Every structure is written in structure tokens, then in C-alpha cells.
Amino acid sequence: MSRTTVHLLRHGEVHNPDGVLYGRLEGYRLSDRGRLMAQRVADVLHGNGHDIRLVVASPLQRAQETARPTAGAFGLDVGTDERLIEAGNTFEGTTVGSQRAALASPRYWPRYVNPFRPSWGEPYRDQVARMTAAVGDARRRLEAEGGGEALLVSHQLPIWVTRLFLERRPLWHDPRKRQCSLTSLTSLTFAGPRLVGLDYWEPAADLVAGALDLLPGSSGAAVPRAAQDGPRGEAQE
Numbered sequence: 650m651s652r653t654t655v656h657l658l659r660h661g662e663v664h665n666p667d668g669v670l671y672g673r674l675e676g677y678r679l680s681d682r683g684r685l686m687a688q689r690v691a692d693v694l695h696g697n698g699h700d701i702r703l704v705v706a707s708p709l710q711r712a713q714e715t716a717r718p719t720a721g722a723f724g725l726d727v728g729t730d731e732r733l734i735e736a737g738n739t740f741e742g743t744t745v746g747s748q749r750a751a752l753a754s755p756r757y758w759p760r761y762v763n764p765f766r767p768s769w770g771e772p773y774r775d776q777v778a779r780m781t782a783a784v785g786d787a788r789r790r791l792e793a794e795g796g797g798e799a800l801l802v803s804h805q806l807p808i809w810v811t812r813l814f815l816e817r818r819p820l821w822h823d824p825r826k827r828q829c830s831l832t833s834l835t836s837l838t839f840a841g842p843r844l845v846g847l848d849y850w851e852p853a854a855d856l857v858a859g860a861l862d863l864l865p866g867s868s869g870a871a872v873p874r875a876a877q878d879g880p881r882g883e884a885q886e
């Protein structure tokens with residue numbers, strides 16, 4: 650029985666000086682630090698003898714840019730899979746930066762009717778369904794080659810709810826407790842179709858400590874200021 654590993658990689662830091670909740674919006678590239686993070690992942694995977702045979706990414710620019718260094722290190726092309734895309738969110742395009750209190754405005758209250766689904770965006774179960782389907786396809790492709798590893802580049806929430814599902818935990822959660830930092834790897838190991846291991850690791854933890862990240866979670870990244878606080882230079886991102 651062949652053994653395979655599918656790594657779920659969250660993208661690197663994004664250039665977003667205005668603190669926009671960008672979601673699925675086009676045009677959000679990696680910052681300079683984000684590119685360093687992506688290169689670090691490639692260096693660690695290639696330098697430590699990993700057997701990456703497949704690299705697939707969300708269609709969003711930040712995910713594609715994060716995937717390229719690893720694909721290049723292993724002589725592969727970057728595939729694209731719509732199932733790896735960011736979660737849909739009705740707050741997409743809102744500029745809040747660190748001013749999270751703005752989201753408590755009464756005009757947003759109807760969106761908070763059901764936090765277990767959640768009512769403000771793509772249902773957790775739908776995210777899990779598309780992510781596990783993408784993982785399953787990658788696993789089967791590896792099996793057809795006799796084993797090896799795949800790298801799937803996605804986004805924080807889809808990766809996190811997939812992990813909760815695989816660990817048989819409730820999908821509803823406190824966003825501040827998500828363990829899915831920038832360029833972190835959630836690694837799923839299979840013996841045939843059976844999941845036999847789940848590991849979480851951060852090859853670029855030292856770079857994350859100085860990064861900015863709009864999304865909550867247990868990482869060393871800071872929350873950026875809103876646009877009215879003044880733009881930040883590229884080096885500060």
C-alpha cells in the first residue's frame with residue numbers, strides 16, 4: 650500500500666497597506682516579506698529531501714505566487730484548482746484594518762444570525778467538501794505514481810475547517826484560535842485512502858513574527874492599521 654502526503658500550505662503575507670478584507674478580490678499580490686516566506690518553504694521542502702511531485706494552487710494571485718518557488722525547486726508547473734479558493738465572505742472589500750469595532754455596526758447585524766453556518770459567508774461544510782475533494786484527487790494522483798507528496802496552496806479558513814473536520818471537531822470555532830499562520834503547512838499523511846497522520850508546522854515562523862495579517866489566529870503576525878492611519882511602506886509589511 651503506497652504512502653502519500655498532501656501538504657495544505659497557506660499563502661504568504663499580502664501587500665495590503667489599506668487593510669482591506671480582500672477575500673476573493675483580484676489583484677492582491679504577495680509583499681516582499683510574503684515572497685521571502687514562499688521561498689523559505691521551497692528551500693525547506695527541497696533541502697530536507699521532500700518528494701514533491703505535484704503543486705496546485707488556488708486561482709488567486711497570492712496563492713499562485715506562493716506556489717511558484719516550490720514548483721520551480723522541484724521542476725514542476727503550478728496547477729490551478731478552483732476548489733482551493735478563499736472562503737466566500739459578504740464583508741469582502743470592507744476596509745477596517747485594526748478598527749474591528751466597525752464590524753459591530755447595526756447595519757451588519759443581519760449577517761450574524763447564524764454563526765454556526767456561518768451566515769456571513771460560505772458555509773463551513775461547503776468549504777470542507779471542496780477542500781477534501783481536492784485533497785482526494787491529489788492523493789489519487791500520487792498513488793498512481795507509487796506515492797510521494799503534493800503541495801496544495803490555499804487560504805486560512807478553508808484549511809482550518811478542513812483540519813477541524815479531519816480531527817472530528819466542530820466546524821464552528823473562535824477565529825482567534827485558528828492554528829494556520831502565513832505559509833504554515835498542515836500535512837496530511839495517507840496509507841492508501843486512510844488518513845494516518847496530521848501535522849502542523851511553520852517553516853517561516855521567524856518571518857511571520859514581523860508580518861501583518863488581517864485574519865485572526867494563533868501566529869506572531871500583527872494586525873495592520875486602517876487606511877486613515879496612513880499607508881505603510883513595503884518594508885514594513
